[in-house]
Amino acid sequence: MEKIRIIENGGVTTAKGFETAGIYCGIRKKKKDIAIIKSDNPAALAAVFTQNKTIAAPVIISKRKFANSKTCTAIVVNSGNANACTGECGMIDAERMVSATAKALNVPPNEVIIASTGVIGQFLPIENIESGIAQLATLLSPNGSDDAAEAIMTTDTFAKTIAVSFSIAGKEVTIGGIAKGSGMIEPNMATMLAFITSDANIAQPLLQKTFFSAIARSFNRISVDGDTSTNDMAVMLANGASGTPEIIAGTPEYKLFSQALLQVTTELAKMIARDGEGATKLIEISVGGAMTEDEALKVARSIGNSNLVKTAIHGEDPNWGRIIAAIGYSGVDLDPEFIELSMNTYPVLGKKYHIVIDESLVQPSLKQKDILLSVNLNRGEKAANFWTCDLTKEYININASYRS
Amino acid sequence: MEKIRIIENGGVTTAKGFETAGIYCGIRKKKKDIAIIKSDNPAALAAVFTQNKTIAAPVIISKRKFANSKTCTAIVVNSGNANACTGECGMIDAERMVSATAKALNVPPNEVIIASTGVIGQFLPIENIESGIAQLATLLSPNGSDDAAEAIMTTDTFAKTIAVSFSIAGKEVTIGGIAKGSGMIEPNMATMLAFITSDANIAQPLLQKTFFSAIARSFNRISVDGDTSTNDMAVMLANGASGTPEIIAGTPEYKLFSQALLQVTTELAKMIARDGEGATKLIEISVGGAMTEDEALKVARSIGNSNLVKTAIHGEDPNWGRIIAAIGYSGVDLDPEFIELSMNTYPVLGKKYHIVIDESLVQPSLKQKDILLSVNLNRGEKAANFWTCDLTKEYININASYRS
Numbered sequence: 001m002e003k004i005r006i007i008e009n010g011g012v013t014t015a016k017g018f019e020t021a022g023i024y025c026g027i028r029k030k031k032k033d034i035a036i037i038k039s040d041n042p043a044a045l046a047a048v049f050t051q052n053k054t055i056a057a058p059v060i061i062s063k064r065k066f067a068n069s070k071t072c073t074a075i076v077v078n079s080g081n082a083n084a085c086t087g088e089c090g091m092i093d094a095e096r097m098v099s100a101t102a103k104a105l106n107v108p109p110n111e112v113i114i115a116s117t118g119v120i121g122q123f124l125p126i127e128n129i130e131s132g133i134a135q136l137a138t139l140l141s142p143n144g145s146d147d148a149a150e151a152i153m154t155t156d157t158f159a160k161t162i163a164v165s166f167s168i169a170g171k172e173v174t175i176g177g178i179a180k181g182s183g184m185i186e187p188n189m190a191t192m193l194a195f196i197t198s199d200a201n202i203a204q205p206l207l208q209k210t211f212f213s214a215i216a217r218s219f220n221r222i223s224v225d226g227d228t229s230t231n232d233m234a235v236m237l238a239n240g241a242s243g244t245p246e247i248i249a250g251t252p253e254y255k256l257f258s259q260a261l262l263q264v265t266t267e268l269a270k271m272i273a274r275d276g277e278g279a280t281k282l283i284e285i286s287v288g289g290a291m292t293e294d295e296a297l298k299v300a301r302s303i304g305n306s307n308l309v310k311t312a313i314h315g316e317d318p319n320w321g322r323i324i325a326a327i328g329y330s331g332v333d334l335d336p337e338f339i340e341l342s343m344n345t346y347p348v349l350g351k352k353y354h355i356v357i358d359e360s361l362v363q364p365s366l367k368q369k370d371i372l373l374s375v376n377l378n379r380g381e382k383a384a385n386f387w388t389c390d391l392t393k394e395y396i397n398i399n400a401s402y403r404s
Numbered sequence: 405m406e407k408i409r410i411i412e413n414g415g416v417t418t419a420k421g422f423e424t425a426g427i428y429c430g431i432r433k434k435k436k437d438i439a440i441i442k443s444d445n446p447a448a449l450a451a452v453f454t455q456n457k458t459i460a461a462p463v464i465i466s467k468r469k470f471a472n473s474k475t476c477t478a479i480v481v482n483s484g485n486a487n488a489c490t491g492e493c494g495m496i497d498a499e500r501m502v503s504a505t506a507k508a509l510n511v512p513p514n515e516v517i518i519a520s521t522g523v524i525g526q527f528l529p530i531e532n533i534e535s536g537i538a539q540l541a542t543l544l545s546p547n548g549s550d551d552a553a554e555a556i557m558t559t560d561t562f563a564k565t566i567a568v569s570f571s572i573a574g575k576e577v578t579i580g581g582i583a584k585g586s587g588m589i590e591p592n593m594a595t596m597l598a599f600i601t602s603d604a605n606i607a608q609p610l611l612q613k614t615f616f617s618a619i620a621r622s623f624n625r626i627s628v629d630g631d632t633s634t635n636d637m638a639v640m641l642a643n644g645a646s647g648t649p650e651i652i653a654g655t656p657e658y659k660l661f662s663q664a665l666l667q668v669t670t671e672l673a674k675m676i677a678r679d680g681e682g683a684t685k686l687i688e689i690s691v692g693g694a695m696t697e698d699e700a701l702k703v704a705r706s707i708g709n710s711n712l713v714k715t716a717i718h719g720e721d722p723n724w725g726r727i728i729a730a731i732g733y734s735g736v737d738l739d740p741e742f743i744e745l746s747m748n749t750y751p752v753l754g755k756k757y758h759i760v761i762d763e764s765l766v767q768p769s770l771k772q773k774d775i776l777l778s779v780n781l782n783r784g785e786k787a788a789n790f791w792t793c794d795l796t797k798e799y800i801n802i803n804a805s806y807r808s
């Protein structure tokens with residue numbers, strides 16, 4: 001991985017040929033609430049959308065656009081209102097977002113992807129959004145990434161942004177992106193919202209395949225509260241502006257591109273988990289010794305979604321019994337007596353529930369903000385990781401009074 | 405149902421021919437922690453056990469006993485220690501609990517069922533338990549139900565106890581029971597701990613069938629935190645002491661018995677949900693208009709396990725968007741635009757997300773301690789209910805410091 005470099009302060013416009021801007025247009029209370037991301041030319045488009053059957057209007061519209069056309073020039077996103085469960089009126093508003101963006105940027109409507117995030121069941125203040133879009137068009141800049149990252153936030157406490165680069169044929173290729181959490185997070189084939197850009201030269205079908213695979217191993221492996229959102233969407237644009245030869249499947253260049261993309265999506269996914277509503281700790285769950293990757297993931301997800309494990313970690317209590325219990329109800333037909341468990345690299349539990357080292361030696365390490373739970377099922381060679389956060393009183397605070 | 409009477413202060417010894425006692429023996433801190441329930445004669449035994457693959461020693465021993473013999477004279481239960489993930493030593497301790505009970509009551513060991521609940525991964529103070537059992541044998545009484553109900557509590561805030569009666573051939577038949585919650589509650593084919601007694605005259609195979617069906621519609625339809633315990637167990641004894649003719653499948657008497665049993669298990673299950681760790685409200689989720697009962701249950705369970713719905717109800721916020729989102733990811737392939745939703749009988753949402761009455765009219769009713777969420781999927785005739793509680797800061801308090 002040393003060929004892949006992380007770019008300081010990198011974001012969604014670090015790759016060549018992209019501009020963005022984020023402003024306040026009157027949806028949230030005095031906070032930036034709308035952004036546009038624009039490619040200089042129609043970029044190859046990859047996208048995955050929520051699997052929730054309750055699907056928001058902007059997701060319906062963007063899915064339809066993606067089915068019809070595999071290039072994209074502009075993405076427009078608002079926060080503060082999800083435009084979900086809004087019926088006919090919501091669909092009309094979503095179409096108006098598309099039209100306003102197409103008009104303001106002078107691009108065809110089928111070159112526009114839209115996204116919304118926020119409260120469910122309220123109508124968009126569509127006039128505010130239309131003026132916001134017109135204003136954004138005049139502000140687009142290669143330096144706008146931080147504004148855009150801020151404009152897509154809801155209960156997030158920090159902006160989620162990253163970029164990496166690597167070389168192909170002596171030329172630099174960059175992949176960067178922004179994402180947002182931080183509640184209703186249990187992505188299923190997509191995440192809350194993530195926008196990735198690259199100047200890589202890659203054909204759309206291969207981009208979609210690689211993107212889908214990266215999402216499956218990153219955004220689809222995090223959870224804040226086990227609630228899959230109605231508005232999840234992850235979108236990637238690749239505009240070829242790096243000027244390299246085309247990236248072809250099976251080549252070392254393709255492998256490098258895939259690794260770099262997985263790094264970008266994984267880092268963004270971990271930022272979402274770390275910034276889960278009310279969270280104070282990032283919990284990484286690493287399950288090995290499984291018969292299949294799916295089995296490893298099932299076990300990791302079961303641990304990561306356990307309220308009891310998440311509150312124990314919050315209390316800095318090395319309560320391994322709750323982890324073993326969560327493994328037991330994961331749905332995998334395993335024998336728990338073979339399990340070995342470690343916390344922050346301290347071996348806690350050996351086979352047959354043998355206590356390897358005293359919990360009092362492990363406990364101080366749980367004061368860290370990054371917690372690693374490693375599980376060896378000792379029944380195969382496959383592994384999977386999952387990321388979540390601790391469950392705190394602040395989560396209750398945020399969600400018992402979200403709208404009031 | 406008017407033929408079934410609820411008995412005031414009824415419990416696990418209201419049925420004829422049962423005695424019980426509960427005392428402190430030195431497991432918990434100065435709280436009652438062990439109980440015996442005894443039938444005058446070997447009673448027909450019905451039982452269901454946790455489906456968690458991480459299964460506690462007492463459950464292994466009791467499952468084995470149940471496989472070998474379908475009658476039972478005594479049940480011994482301790483709280484404060486689950487005897488789970490304790491390996492060989494835990495199995496030996498569990499066997500010692502059986503032996504001590506058999507000896508103290510002068511019954512064969514294969515007439516004894518054992519159960520434990522509490523912290524995972526610690527060894528039982530088995531000498532304390534053995535002296536406790538010897539002492540309990542001298543204290544058994546038809547008036548001991550409240551003590552026994554108290555002795556099986558862990559983080560429960562109130563004892564869970566009920567009895568009902570009805571008549572067969574001019575004689576009174578009683579069914580009563582006790583149960584405990586209140587964390588790691590997402591029963592799967594059993595609940596945390598429930599003990600039901602009856603003086604009904606019914607053959608064991610029919611008792612087991614009826615019990616299994618009642619459990620499936622009561623204890624298996626509650627959730628506190630979505631965590632399935634390692635120690636779940638529900639046991640029923642029927643000793644025939646009512647002196648009625650045998651209850652035969654397909655008769656009106658059998659129907660009456662089944663209804664009364666379902667009432668007992670449902671009321672106990674609701675008490676567990678109401679007393680969920682940190683809970684302030686009981687939430688009943690009633691889903692109708694489904695194509696199958698399983699489909700209705702999937703939707704109800706998805707709503708009942710949503711942290712976002714549970715915190716919204718805690719905040720007395722009629723946030724129907726979170727309910728519709730939870731229905732959308734339930735795994736049922738439905739169209740959410742057909743859903744109708746009411747809260748505490750106020751129609752909130754009509755088809756196509758039509759707002760029927762303003763939320764401000766609904767909100768005051770959410771101050772109640774009993775909340776009813778009714779969902780009509782409008783795609784069939786089947787229905788199912790599910791019970792859960794709100795998610796509060798006190799849940800975090802309890803579980804971030806359970807052992808310290």
